[in-house]
Amino acid sequence: MMAAHSKLWYLQRFRLLDAMTEPQRRMIEKMTRMLEVKRGQRIYMTGDPSDQIFLLKVGVVKISTIGSDQQETILAFLYPGDIFGELAIVEESPRDHIATAHEDVVLCALNRDLLLRTAQETPALGYQITKIMGLRIRRFRTRIEQLLCKSAQERIAHTLLDLANDYGIQDDQGILIPLRLNQADLGNLVGLARETVNVVLQDFRQRGLVEAGRRNIRITDPARLRAVS
Amino acid sequence: MMAAHSKLWYLQRFRLLDAMTEPQRRMIEKMTRMLEVKRGQRIYMTGDPSDQIFLLKVGVVKISTIGSDQQETILAFLYPGDIFGELAIVEESPRDHIATAHEDVVLCALNRDLLLRTAQETPALGYQITKIMGLRIRRFRTRIEQLLCKSAQERIAHTLLDLANDYGIQDDQGILIPLRLNQADLGNLVGLARETVNVVLQDFRQRGLVEAGRRNIRITDPARLRAVS
DNA sequence: GGCCAGGTGTGAGGCGGATCACAAAGCGAA
DNA sequence: TTCGCTTTGTGATCCGCCTCACACCTGGCC
Structure with missing residues (x-):
């Protein structure tokens, strides 16, 4: 079990940029905003425009929503190597959740259009993203099971x-x-x-x-x- | 709201194969097994190998798991245009859920390796898959919210x-x-x-x-x- | 040090939903 | 039609978790 985990962990953490050639990587690096966010600060908020995808380098990010009764529900915690805000890839509708720095955080903000363009040139990059999203789906699925097991x-x-x-x-x-x-x-x-x-x-x-x-x-x-x- | 839905619905239902050129589409068509499954029959089961991705053409598919207490929990219902078993793209570990025909079903079984190869040649195809997975993530997210709103x-x-x-x-x-x-x-x-x-x-x-x-x-x-x- | 704030520990009481146990009402097949 | 099976409808009872109301602890800050 720990072996399987290690594999996933590895895939998820280090493979996103591996898929690109050195010049592409450098280009991405250049077009990318590096951000530092202090513990407790918002990264984005419900209703913000979805024009960026984030790549978490250091720290912990909390993904949550606030219900109508002001009750917070935590959807997931993310660790270095995770991407988030990835729904921006699919559509431009506004964020439907909140991302907060749960610990001091360092992250890359990738412009949506740039990412899509690059992904078109290097299919492997798109594939890596798909993989990461697949892992996220699996995690959500197990969470749903948990919530249903009473x-x-x-x-x-x-x-x-x-x-x-x-x-x-x-x-x-x-x-x-x-x-x-x-x-x-x-x-x-x-x-x-x-x-x-x-x-x-x-x-x-x-x-x-x-x-x-x-x-x-x-x-x-x-x-x-x-x-x- | 209904407008937004229509857009999603459309994207999801008709765009997967659109991304390919006519010869590619024909190739896929040829390498694809068409299946008909009667209401109530299993499509795959927990523990089966994940070497195929399915494309739902007609009918309704139920994705579920059976807990240790033999209690079924329904993860999702899928409709024509949805893909499922898509975790096979990410890794070869066995299925962790059950897919059942909830109505009489017609579907395409796509070989994993073939799909990956084709996706490499036509990035747009990979992108469509990513999109569909993004929609799935969003749906699971709202389900988690539901389950937490008591x-x-x-x-x-x-x-x-x-x-x-x-x-x-x-x-x-x-x-x-x-x-x-x-x-x-x-x-x-x-x-x-x-x-x-x-x-x-x-x-x-x-x-x-x-x-x-x-x-x-x-x-x-x-x-x-x-x-x- | 002393004080405050955020976190933890613990009980009393109430309520919502599970469980159990049936009755009734379609529906499908012979 | 008749029989049987699946699905729906409804009450009695019970248990688990929520709520509220505190006391206590610990770390940070003055």
């Missing part, structure tokens, strides 16, 4: 394992999820109240499945945690 | 409107959802018990928002239904 325990267990699978750092203590994630955020991610998240984590901790620090979460017993979900 | 009423209202938006047929009586959809299926789609779906639909009916026949559902008052969700 109990709070299952949802949280499943979500933690997914996060660990996508971004986790394995060491001798277990798998560390390198994501500043408080219980409220976790709640928004899985659609549970903060208090419920608390009791579930408490329970997992007592059973020796996870260690939940204030800052981040470590899965100490992935096998037994998987049995829960 | 109450049964909201979820059902939202889902019906989405179905109407994607596939609905507008006439003077309202918008008809041309999908054989019983209450149990609707429940699996939104993660609710069949009985709950029943009472909600009952309520909607009494308020004059929908007419729910045994076979299909008609939204008689989209505006007020939207106000619910």
